Amino acid sequence: MTNARPTRRTVLFGGAALGIAAALPLAARAANPANPASPKMHVLKDPNCGCCTAWIDILRAEGFEVTVEASMGTALARFKTRNGIPRNMISCHTGTIEGYMIEGHVPVADIRRLLDERPEAVGLAVPGMPMGSPGMGPESRRDAYDVHLIRRDGSTGIFARYDAA
DSSP: OOOOSOOHHHHHHHHHHHHHHHHHHHHHHHHOTTOTTSOEEEEEEOTTOHHHHHHHHHHHHTTOEEEEEEOOHHHHHHHHHHTTOOGGGOOSOEEEETTEEEEESOOHHHHHHHHHHOOSSSEEEEOSOOTTSTTSSOGGGOOOEEEEEEOTTSOEEEEEEEOOO
8 A cells, every 4th residue: 555645755845746736827928918918008198208108117017007198298298188188197107007097106016006996086196206206216215195086076085195215
């Protein structure tokens, strides 16, 4: 009669194989930007703006599929106004994602929360260009800033708050 009890080696290698097998679909999804599970955002920005590009790079590193359209001056300002971004919420770039507007250097976690919660809103905004917000320099030198929820009636409220570092 053989010993049916697994050896330590069998348990270790078997557990590792199961872990790898379980992780493969997740890795494939993260590595495949054409995956429908990847959030898709379209961003309008000045073609010469480096901080906008840095923010887009952060989104892409977090699994977002981002397309970019060059826009500037009055054309970009009109786009923002037409889509419900109040004048006091304006920043340098504007994204659209799943029916929402994302204005300025909004952190990825807040975009994901917006998409999870799905409030009746125009979208999110980080007005201006606060130091230490995503794409605006190191978080270790962050100024305090708020992420605003823009409601459909044009009013705003605090969606998230970031303290100075």
